[in-house]
Amino acid sequence: MTTASFSLSIRTARWALLAIPVLALLSGCMVGPDFARPAAPASQHYDIDAERRLSHEGDSKGASHIDFDKKADGDWWQIFGSAKLDRVMRQAIAGNLDLEAADATIRQADEAVAATRGSLLPQLDVGAAGGRERADRAGALATSNFYAVGPQVSFDFDLFGGTRRKVEEQAALAELQRHRFDAAYLTVTGNVASQALLLASARAQIQAVQTLLTNDRKNLELVQTAHRYGSATQVDVALATSQLAQDETLLPPLAQQRDAARHALSVLAGKGPADWVPPDFDLDEFVLPAGLPMSLPSELARERPDILEAEAQLHAASAAIGVATADMYPHLQLSASLSQVGPGGGTLWGLVGGLTGPIFHGGTLQANRRASIDGYDASMADYRRTVVVALGQVADVLQAISHDGEEYAAQQHALDAASTSLRLTQQGYRAGEIGVLQVLDAERTYQRALINHIRATTARHLDTLQLSIALGGNSGDAFARSAGNHLERVGFDQTPAHSP
Template sequence: MKTARLNHARRTALAAVLGGATLALLTGCMVGPDYQRPGDTMSTHYDTGAEQQLDHPRADGAPRVDFDATIDADWWMLFHSPRLDAVVKKAIDGNLDLDAASATIAQADEAIAAAGGALQPQVGFGAQAGRQRTGFGAGRATSNVYSVGPTVSFDLDLFGGTRRRIEETTAAADIQRHRFDAAYLTVTGDVVTQAIQLASARAQIDAVNDLLVTDRHNLALVQGAKTYGSATRGDIALAQSQLAQDETLLPPLAQQRDTAKHALSVLAGQGPADWVPPDFDLADFKLPSALPLSVPSELARQRPDILAAESQLHAASAAIGVATADLYPHLQLSGALTQASAGTGVGTLWGIVGALTGPIFDGGTLQANRRASVDAYQVSLANYRQTLLVSLGQVADVLQGIDHDAEEYAAQGRALDAAEASLQLSQEGFRAGDASVLAVLDAQRARQRALIGQIRARTAQYLDAVQLTVALGGRSDKAFLRRAGEATPTAP
C-alpha cells in the first residue's frame, strides 16, 4: 500500500510539472524581432562594359560569359583535366584546414544540442544521510536520518528567451558551415591556381632553355667570327650580355615551379618530401569557351562569405530577442519527491513550487544590454552589405581582367606570328646568301621571347577563369556534406 501511494504521488508531481511546461509552450510568446533575410542587391550588373564585351564569341578566342549556365559542383572540370581532378580530390580529402573546419562544425552542433536541452525538464537526484540527536535529558535519542528522491524543474520560457538563444546558436552553427564552404572554395581554387602556375613555369623554363641554346650558339659564332676578323670585342661583349640576361630568367621560374609543387603538397595534407604532385603541362588544360556567370541577385545566395555574413546577421537578430526576454519575468516550475526517515519513522514527502522572478531595478543594465544588441545588429548589417559590395567588385575586376588578358593574348599572338615570319625570312635569306647566321639566330631568339610572352598571357587567361569561378562561389554549397559523402549537389 505504501509503495502504491509513493508511485501515485511521484506520478502526480511529475504530471503537474510536465503539464505546466506543456501549457507554457502552447501559450508562451517570443519577444524580439523575427529574422528577415535582407533583400536582393539593387545592382543588376557587375560591369556593364565588360559584360557587353564578353557576352558574345570573340575573334581573339577569349571565353565569353553565359548568364544561362550554372557552375558545376566540380567546377575545376571546366579545364577538362583528369590529372587536375585527381589532385583536387586528393586535397579535398586530406586538407587539414578542412579537417579543422569539420571539427568546428561538430562543436557548433553540440552547442545547439546543449542550448536545446534548456527546453526540456531538468530531472535530478538528491540524497542525504547522517546521524542526529534529539530531545533533552532522559528523552534524548540518537538516530540515523536519510532522505532520497528525484527533483524536476522546468523553465517555462514564457517570453522565448531560451528559444531565441537556440536560434542564435543555430545561426552561429550556420556561420561555421558557410566558413567550411569558404575554406573548401579556397582550397580547390588554390589547387587549380598552383597547378596552372606549375604548368606555366615548366613551359616557360622549356622556352628559356631553348633561348639559352640560341644565345650560346650565337656567342660561339661571334667568338669564331672574331678569330677571322669579322667580329669585334664589342660584338662578343654584346652576345655575352644577352646570354647573361637570359640566364637570369631561369631561377625565378624554377622557384615558381618548386613553390607551386610544395604548395600542392601542403594543400593535400602532405609534406613536400612525402608527396610530390604530378608535373602539370599547359597541354593538360583546355581554356573553356564559355564561363558561367550568375546575376548579382544570385551571388548573395552562392558565395559562402556572403552567406556567413548573413548568418551572423541572423545571430545578431536572435541576440536582440535574448536581451529583450531578460527584461521580462521568468516562471519556473519545480517538483520534488523525497523518501525520508528520522529514527524509526519513514515517510514520503513531495512538493510542487512555482517561482516567478523578474527585474524591478537593475541600474539600467538590462536595457543597456538590449540597446547594445541592437547596435550589434546594425554592425552585422553593415558588414553584410560591405561583404556583398566587395564581392560585386571582385567579380567586376575579374570580368575586366578576362577582357584585357584576351587582348594581351591576342597581341602576344601577333608578336609571335611576326617573329616566326621574321625567322622564316632570315632562314630563307641565309640559304640564299643574303643574311648571316647571326641574323637567323637573332630571329630565333626573338621568336623564343615572343613564345614566353604568349605562355604568360595564356596563363593569365587560365587564372582569370579560376578567379571568376571562385568569385562567384564555385558551387561550394553543402561542401561539408559532399566531403563526408552524405549529399550530392543540387541545381541552384
Template sequence: MKSHALAINRQTFKTTFGAAAVLVFLTACTVGPDYQMPAPSQSQHYDQQAEQRLGQRGNKQIDLGQKVRGDWWTAFRSQKLDTVVRRAIAGNLELVAADATIRQAASSVTAAEGALYPQVDFGAQAGRQRVHNAKEPAVSNFYAIGPRVGFDLDAFGGNKRLVEQQEAFADLQKHRYEAAYLTLTGNVASQALLVASANAQMQAVEKLLANDAKNLDLVRMAHANGSTTQIDVSLAETRLAQDRTLLPPLAQQRDSARHALSILTGKGPGDWIAPDFDLAEFVLPANVPVSLPSEMAHDRPDVRQAEAELHMASAAVGVATANLYPHVTLSASLAQAASGNGGAALWGFAAGLAGPIFDGGTLKAERQAAIDGYNATLAGYQQTVISSFGQVADTLQAINHDAEENLAQEDALRAAETSLRLNQQAYAQGENSILQVLEAERAYQQALLGRIRIKTAQYLDTVRLYMALGGNSVGAFEQRVATREAQNPAYQ
C-alpha cells in the same frame, strides 16, 4: 498502506506539475524580432561593358544568367588537376579542422536545446543526527532519496532565442567550411597552373639558350676569320650569361608551387610530390556560367557567412528582450525519507517568478546594444554583398583585357619571329651585324615568354572568376558527410 500513499502522492505530483506546465506553455510567447532573410539585390549586372564584350557572338566567353554546375575545375579538362584537387579535399587539414568545428557547433545546439525541457536529477542524502531539545536527547539515523525536477517555462522565449542563435552559429561554421573548401580548390588549381607556366617558360628559355649558344659559336667563327671584332664576341657571351639568369627564378616558382600543392593535400613536400603539369594539357573554358547578382549572393560562402552572423545578431536581440521580462520556473521533488524508526514519502511542488524591478538601466542598455549590433551586422552584410559584386566585375574586366592582350601578344610573337628569321639570314650573308641579330632574339624571347604569361593570366583569371562566383562550394560539407558515411557506416 505506505506504498498506496506513495502511489497517490506520485499521481498528485504528476497531475499538478503537468497541469501547470501545460498552462504556461499555452500562454507562453517568444519576444524579439523573428529573423527575416535580407531582400535579394535588385542589381542585374556586374559590369555591363565587360559583360557585353565577353558575351558577344563569335567570341563568347561567358554565359550570363547561368549557374556553375558540378565541380568547376573540371572545366579545364585536366585529369591530373582533378586527381590532385580530390586528394586535397580528402586530406587538407584545414577542412578537417573545419569539419570538427561544425560538429562542435552542432553539439552546442543540442546543449542549448536541453534548456527547453525539464531538468531531472537524482538526489540522495544520509546522515546521523542528535536532538538536544527533546525531553531525552536522542541519536538517530536519517536519509532521503528521490528525483527532483526543475523547469524554466521560458515564458518569453529567451531560451528559444538562445537555441536559434546557436543554430545560426552552426550554420556559420558550415559556411566557413564552404569558404575553406572554395579557397582550397581555387588554390590547388592556381598552383597547378603556376607549375605548368613555369615549366613552359623554362622550356622557352632553354630553347633561347640553345640559340644563344649557337650564335656565340657563329660569332667566334667569324672572329677567327677576321670578319668581326672581339666586342661582338663579348656581346654574345654577355647575352648568353644574362639569359641563363632567367632559369633559376622559374625553377623556384615551379618548386614553390609544387611544395604548396603538397601542403594543400595535407602532406609535407618530402612526403608527397605533386605531378608536373604541362600548360598544353589545360583547356581554357569557354562560356563560363555567370549567375546574376541576385542569385550569386546565395552561392558565395562569405555572403552566407555574413547572413548567418546577421541571424545570430537578430537572435541576440530576442535574448536581450526576453531578459526584460520575468522568468517563470517550476520545481518539484519526490523522495522517500526516513529518520529514526519512521519513514514517509514526501513530495513538493513550487512555482517561482523572478523579474527585474530596478537594475540601473542595464537590461535596456543591453537590448539597445543588441539592436545596434544587429544594425552594424546588417551593414556589414550589405557591404559583403556589394564587395562580392565588385570582385566579379574586376575579374570580368581582367578576363576581357586578357583577351585583348593575348591578341596583341600573338601579333607581337609573329612579328618577332619573322624579324629574327630575317636578321639571321641577313647576318649569314654579311648584310648586318651581330647586334641586330641579338636584338631580334631579345624581342623574340620577350614575345615568346609574354605569350606564355598572358596564357597563364587567362587561366588564373578564369579560376578567380569561378571563385568569385562561389564555385560549387554550397553543400560541400553535406557531400563530405555523405562520403564519410558511405566509407564508414558507423558514422550514420
C-alpha cells in the same frame, strides 16, 4: 479521506488542467524580431562596359565570352577539363588540414545547438544527502544517522521564448560555421588550381628559356669563332656574352616558381613537401572554356559563402535581440522532488512553482537590449559591405578577363610575326642569302615571344579561375559533399516565430 478533502483535490485538479493550456499558450510566445533574409541586390550588372565587351555581341579580341544563361555543372574546376587536376583536387580536399579543422568546428557548433535545446526539456537530477544528528526525543537526547535520496525535476516554461531564441542564435552560428567551411573549401580548391597553373606555366617557360639559352650559347660560339678569324670584334663578343648572362637570369626565378608551386600543392594536400610530390602539369592540358557561366548579382548573394556567412551572423544578431528582450520579462519555473528519508523517515515530496520578474537591475537589462540592437545594426552593415565587396571583385575580374583577351591577342600576333620571321630567315639561310647569326637572332626573338605568350595564356587561365571563385564556385554544398551527413544529428525548427 474526508469529503471536503476530496472536493478540494477535485478543484485543484481542475485548476491544474485549466492552467496547462494557458501555460502552453504562453510558452508559444517569442519576443524579439523574427529574422527575414535581406533583400538581394537590385542591380542587374557588375560592370556594364566589361559585360558588353565580353558578351557574344562584343568585339573583345581573344577574350572568353560570358553567358548569364549558362549555369556551371559539377565542380567548378572541371571547366578546365584536366583529369590530372581533378585527381590532385580530390586528394587535397581529403587531406587538407584547414578543412579538417573547419569540419570539427562545425561539429562543435552543432553540439552547442543540442546543448541549448536541452534547456527546453524538463531537467531531471538525483540528489542524495547523509549525515549524523543529535535530537531531543521525548526529553532525551539521542544521536542517530540519517539519509535522504530521490529524484529532482525542474522545468522552465520559457514563457517569452528566451531559451528558444538562444537555440535560434546557436543554430544560426552553426549555419555560419557551415558557410565558413564552404569558404575555406573554395579557398583551398582555388589555391590548388592556381598552384597547378603556376606550376604548368613555370615548366613551359623554363623549357622556352632553356631553348633561348641554347641559342645564346651557339651565338656566342659563332661570334668567338668569327673574332678569331678577324671577322668580328671584341665588342661583338662582349655583346654576345652579355646577352647570354642576361638571359640566364630568367631561369632561377622560374625554377623557384615551379618548386614553390610544388611545395604549396603538397601543403594543401596536408603533406610535407618531402612526403608527397604532386604530378607535373602541362599548360596545354588546361582547356580555356569559350563560354563562362555567370550569375546575376541577385543570385550571387545566395551563392557566395562569405555573403551567406554574413547573413548567418545577421540571423544570430537578430536572435540575440530576442534573448535580451526575454530577459526583461518574468520567468516561470516548476520544480518537484521526491525523497526517501531514512532510516524509518518515510517518503517526502515537494512541488514548487516560482515566478520571478525583473523590477530594478540598474538599467542593465535595457542596456543589454540596446546593445543587441546595435550589434544587429553592425552585422547588417557588415552584410551590406560583404555584398558590395563581392560585386566589386566580380567587376574587377570581368575587366581583367577583358584586358587579358586584348593582351593575349597582342602576344599571339607578336608570336605569329616572330614565327614568320624565323621561317623566312631559315629559308634565306638554306639559300645562302643570310648568315647563321641572323637565324639564331630570329630563333631568339621567337623564344622570347613564346615566353610572353605563355605568360599571357597563364593570366587568362588564372583570371578565369578567379571569376569562378568570385562567383562562389558551386561550393554551397561543399560540406555535405566533403564531410559526411552528420549535420542531421542536430536539427532545429526554423519556422518563423510570432511575438506576443
